[in-house]
Structures are given as structure tokens and as C-alpha cells.
Amino acid sequence: MSAPSLLSAATLGLRAPGVAALAYDRAQQRTGIVHLGIGAFHRAHQAAFVDERMAAGERDWAILGASLRSPETRDALAPQDGLYTLVERDPSGEKARIIGAVTGLMVAPEAPEVLVAAMSDPAVRIVSLTVTEKGYCHDPATGDLREDHPDILHDLAMPGAPRSAPGFLVAALARRRAAGIPPFTVLCCDNLPANGRLVRRVVSRLARLREAGLGGFVADEVAFPCTMVDRIVPATTPADRAAVAARLGLTDAWPVVTEPFRQWVIEDDFPMGRPAFEDAGAELVTNAAPYEAMKLRLLNGSHSALAYLGYLAGHETVAQAIAAPGFAPFIRGLMDDEVTPTLDVPTQTDLAAYKDALLQRFANPALNHRTWQIAMDGSQKIPQRLLATIRVRLAAGAPISRLALALAGWMRFVTGIDEQGRAIDVRDPLAAGLRALADAAGPVPDRLVPALLGVREIFGSDLADDPRLGRPVRAALTGLYQSGAARAVAQFQPET
Template sequence: MTRTLPPVSLPAYDRSALTPGIVHIGLGNFHRAHMAVYLDDLMAMGLAQDWAILGAGVRSGDARMREAMLAQDCLSTIIELDPKGRTARRVGAMTGFVEVQPDNAALIAAMTDPAIRIVSLTVTEGGYFIDAATGQFDPEAAEIRHDAARPDAPQTAFGAILAALRARKAAGHAPFTVMSCDNLPGNGHVTQAAVVGLARLSDPAFADWVKAHVAFPNGMVDRITPATGPREREMAAAFGLSDDQVPVTCEPFRQWVLEDNFPAGRPPLERVGVTFTDDVHAYEAMKIRILNGGHATIAYPGGLMDVEYVHEAMAHPLISGFLDKVERDEIIPYVAPVPNTDLAAYYAQVRERFSNPEVADTERRLCLDGSNRQPKFIIPSLRDALAAGGRIEGLALVSALWCRYCAGTTDSGQEIAPNDPDWDRLQPLALAARSDPSLWIGQRAIYGETGQDPRFAAAFANALAGLWADGTEKTLARYLDA
């Protein structure tokens, strides 16, 4: 029987009356299913009419997104994948998309406009030029060195931000707030370190001014948003939106927690469910360790066992059991208390979200970019467990599963296509680690000092040997029986 879909919800406001107040750099699916939806809700209430979004980007993929969005008047199709029934809405909070240029001149000009009071970013966890061994900004990155030498023709988002701030200062305009929407511990502090650190390489006095006058609020963002492919386009077509080639699907759940640090003003986001608090760090540590760490925990066993979808991994008793035991014994015990939140209930909600079959999130997406995600989502829990003398065998196995995945074949012998920006280096290293595990955990950019811990080294070596000798299923079963 064919299910009748509800009508598509259209913007409940006059889009011609909107004026931009935000430039957002990195206009991917997550932004359109998250911040843009919150603003759309506000605009439907007759609020935030001067806080429309200008899309922007600094990569070639952003130019392709710009072309697609301009072709549909910057409207985004957002399909919520509730197991009880799908719903679709057209989000109209974005009114334009800045031309993507090699020197970012158009982006700089857009951010120089005093009407822009917030510049927000989703540039991925790996886009902040962090040295994982130190956890600090890396001034030696090639793109950073380029922008330090040519501050008037920057390649990076941070270089463009600095150029715009410099122009605003010269014109006597107040600086905008810089707001990261990426999954990073202390994302505001990390963004400030990148912007100020880059400025210091060419103009130390201006760097001091940025540090003193520009706000970088910390925030926690959360909504599972799969990549767009044929399935998602078919869903849009079923709603009568076959002309949309970049629809977004997402789970019904969404959360946003922010520091209230917006000297140039902000939309009244608390009216649509955003939490403003001084305890953002507690919320973000909970989310990054329990949810993102949970994603990493189920990603690689599923990838090695040829499991395609996340909800299928959650239905597999070994993978699901592995997640439960690692979370219960090795992650949640080291998550600090969070205001008005029960951690056990939060984890139960995470499990339910992972198990939603409508989302059809892929294991491959979760496996992507482990070289940037492992240091942020797994290693901090491992470090705390080691310091407390607690159990670490499960987290060591998560790391060994990632290593085994990067060897490039599943347990059945299927080839794994490159799935990390550093794949060409990681794959031969993962193969060499089969005989010498210390080669893998000796990557200081990933593991820092943790890779030298004798307890971790022994647990990792044991787990990796088991994966090569017996495969993923038997290794998981052995861990669960221990």
C-alpha cells in the first residue's frame, strides 16, 4: 500500500522582507538542517527578519553547492525522517550565496558589510589546523603559511575573516561575532586560536586587537544528517520536489547549546529551543564522547563486517553489545555531570537515534576521516580512563578496529575505497602495523603521549592481533565475554 505523504511546508513569511545578518561559511547538509531551521522557525514567528543567512565557502565543493542553491532561489528541502512518518519543509532563511573565488574577495566584501553581525562556520573537525599531538593551532600548515604571507588574498576561511575584520576596523565598524558550529571541544576557543594565531604570523598588534575585541562563543550542536545521494533525491521527488538536487534528510531530534557571547547582537534563538548557558563545555563533552564516540565505536566493526547502515549495525547483537559495554564501562564514567541531564537517559536516547531505520545513515559516513575524529572523539576518553586506572580494552579495540579498517579490506575480502584525507599514508601504515602495532599508535599527530602508554600499547596490540587472526565477529564476542 502506498503511503500518502503530507504536503510540503513552505516558508510562513515574506522572504523578500529578509535582510542578511549572518554569513555562514561551509554550507553543507548539517548547517541547512540545523542553524537554518532554527532561523526559519524564528522567521515564521515574525522574528529575526534582519538575520537572514548569506551562504559562503572557500572550497571547490562550495562553488557546486552555490550553483545548486541559486538554481532553487536558496530554498532548502529538509526531510525529517521520523519512523512514524516523513515530513518535508522548504527552509527559506538563506537569501543569497557569495561567489566562491580563489582570493575570497567577494567573501571578504560580504563580511565587511556592517549589517553582518555574525560569521558562522561548519568547516569540519579537520578544518581548524590543529596539531593533534599538542592540541594547539598549527602555524606550519601550508594553507596557514600562505595566508600569513598573503593576507590580502587568503585561501582559508580564517584568513578571509581576518581580512574582513581588518577592513571593518579601518572603517570604524564594530567587529562581527565568529561562531563555530563544528563538533569540537571548546569550538569557540579553537576558532579563536586559529584566527588569532594566523593574525600573529603577519601582524602581532592586530592579533592582539582581535583577541581583545572579537567574540568567539562556544557551542554544542547536534543533529544526525546523512549525506545526500539517490535515496534522498527520490524522497524529495516523492514530495513533488524532483527539481531539488541537494535535499537534506535528518532525524527529528536537534539540539543547540550556546554561550551568550554576542556583543554585536544575535537572533532570539532561545524562543525556538536553543539553550544559552555558561556550561557549554559540559554539554559538548557529553555529546562528543557519548554520541560521537559512540558513532566511532560502531563505525569500524560495521565497516569490517560489510554492514551498510547504522540502524543495521545497531540491530547486530555483537556491535550493539560492544557499544553498550564501551559506553557503560569506559566512556560514561569519565563524562562530567551536565546540568539538568541524566547521562544514562541521554545514552538511551542516543541508542534510539542510532537505531532509527528511516535515517539510513551509512557506516561508511561514520568511518570517514578517522584521522581527525579519533583524536577528538575517542582518545580523550581513553586518556581519562588510563589516568583513572580504569578499563581501556574496549577503547583500545575501537582504535584497533580503525587501524584494521584502514588496511583497506573488509573481513570478507571486499576492498574498502579510500575514506580519509590521509588514506594514502594510513593504508600502508595499517598494513605494517599488523606485524608491528607500535607503528600505528606511534602517530603522535593522532595519539600524542597516549600512544606511549604501556597499558594501551599492550591492549591495542592484543586487539589488533585478534582482528587479523580471528576477524571482527570473534574479536567482539571475546571482548563481550571477558
């Protein structure tokens, strides 16, 4: 039996019944958005919103997607004319539809000057980003540009052929400024605190290092609205591809599987215009900060706690971890007792219902969301997911016992050795340095905790020497070494 045909514009009509397809003519779409970091999350979230606006008749917002590192997405999607299947799964079943919003694909290292030229096109009015926390070449502890970052040094030496996301933004904004073309809006969709303001700070600093006037132009004339994005998007697996092929009747090399829930909160600051995102369900606000803090601390903070402690306890997925003894009460206690008091809750938000929904989403067995995947790049994530909450709690003189156990889980994880003595594949920009510190300290909490807290790029100068943090983390890490993560969570007793 021959393999199914490949999904493409030519084969779209051969798809199986029940899979929704495009309600618009792609040939009539004009590129208005360049997206840096064309990964699974963008394709399940922002591209889906844009696709819905195309179906509603908007014609100026097709997406040119650019990968800053790997050609994997381009190589998979280019033969499919950028088309892919979006599958939403929960225990009740699944829905599938074809997304056509991505009409062009590039790999930045192959032709950086071509990408800069594309971003400089007057028709491009938004450049959006999902490059992960580490993609901004900043110090997570301070929010400042890392001026010694190898990619930043390269971009200053070769500004016309950048490597970093900030470098591409500066290069394109400089070219538009020189040509008298108004600047595009920079739309960050990554999990960073005050993400628009942070990216403005990083990009304007890089621009200023190139030329003072350019730095002032970026800081004063370019819009960087803050956003909050929320959708759980696991990495696509071979089993997902096989299931999609069976459902679709066509081969899709790069489908995206996600949950039905999605949320996008955007500060409405788009001088050059934007799609009517609100008509696709986005929330346009004047201040995204309360939504962002709620999501980073409740969802992302809980996710990281589940990732480190769940992985150490032997659970491959989030759903398996949250179903294990003690994990659901531990996470709900983390949200209720330690995170919620630090929040300025958005008006009309039903916080109890939001937290109930989070636990239901974590428990979704239809999503194969791996704890190891969430645990990646912890040095870039925990400052906003855990440490921001810890700072507020310490300032209030409040206990941090659950947060301390989550942080201890991260410390045990980055040693690179699991509870059975097996190697952990630690993926993190600081992995080598963290492993060296762990090896030197050994599995001795009294040595390991101060060694890791001393990493100023993560903990800054305020937390590194604070005994109110070091003491509970040492106690939690001691418990992990003595009893293991499963028992530490199942038998957890909060500090009173």
C-alpha cells in the first residue's frame, strides 16, 4: 500500500472529511508579519489567530516565518507550502484544521541579509517573536543586554548579517530609519516579565551600542507592546504524525498538537495597524502586567515545579505527575498559599476558577507534555517563574516552603544525575557551569545550595546571600536526597 500524499496546496482537496480547511485564497494574502522563531508554539497560537482573521476577510497579515537556528521547520513545511494541521485534544476527543497563515519560510543563518530586507519591507508592520527566554541575549537576573554574549559581539562587528533576535530587529529598524520607512511594531510573545518593556530595553541598548541616535530612535519611536500568551503545546512526536496522517488522509511532516484552551492578552499599541485580534478572541488591554504575573507565577511556576519534581519522581509527562500521590494538593497549595497573595488580580478574573482550570489542563491525558521538555533552560525560566514570587514572599516575611522544594528540585536536576544514578540530559545555556559547581560541591546540600545560589546570572545579588532563601532550600534539598521526590511531595508539610 502506497504512503499517503504529502499535504500541500495541490493536495489540500484530498483531505479527509471532518478536517477544516482554508476559507480564503492564499494567493490574495500580502505579507504583513515577520515572525522570528517559527516553532510549535507560534504555529499553535499566534498563527492560528491570524488564520482566523484571514478567514474573516483580512488580507494584509500573512506571516513570513524565520528560524534563527535550525532548518528543521523550513525543511518540513516548505514542501507543504507552509500548510500544517492544528490538532486540539482533550479527554472528550479532538478537532483538526489546516492552517494557512504561514505563507513563507526562511532560515536566518542561510541568508541573514535577505531576512533583514524582508523585515524592512514597508508592507511589514509587525515583527513578532517566540525565540524563548534565552533568545534575547539578556541577563535574566537584571534584564540587561549581555554585551559580552557571543551573538551580540558578532552582531556589533557584522551588523548587516546578524545572528541574534535583537540583532535582526536592530538591523531592520536601522534600514527602515535610513530609508524613511516607519518602524514596525515589535510583538514579543515569550514568557518574560514585562516582555515588551524588556525587549525594548535590550534592543535599544544594542542599537545604542551601534549608534547613539539609533538607540534613541528605537527607545522613543518603536512600539513594544507587552503581551501574555497561554496555550500548552507539547513537542510533536512520531506518534502524533502517524495519528494526523490517519485522520487527515495525507502526510503532514510537522503538525502541531495542543489543548483547546488558548489566551492572548495584548497591549493595544500598534501605530502601523494590526489584525482585529480581538475578533478572534484575544484580549486587547492598556496594561498586560496583571495578566502576565498571574500566568507566569501560577501556570508557569507550577509547570516548572511539576517538571523538576515530577521528572525526579520518574514521571515522563505532566499528566502522570499531577496524578501521582500528593502532587495535585502540593501544586494547589503552591498556587493558593504562596503565589496568589503576591498577585494583583485582573479585574473580573475568577481566580479560583482559573486555578481549577489549570489543574484540569495539567491533567489532560491527551497531551504528551514531557516534564523533561518543560525543565529545559531552567536558568532562563526560574527567575520569572519562581524567583519573582520568592522575592515578594521574602519581602513580606512569608514562608516559601513549596517554592523552596520546587527550587531544590531544579538544583537536583541540574546536577545531571537522577535518583537512580543515571545521567540527566540537561539542556540549558549555563549547563556546563552549573554541572561544574555541582560536581565540586557533591551531593551535599550545605555545599551545593550556596554554590548554585551564588550564580548571579540567575539569583542576582539579593538572593544569593539571603539566609531566608538558603535555609529552606537546603532543608528541601536534604529531603530530596534522603527520601526522593515522590516521597518529598507525597509527605509534604508546609512551614507554618
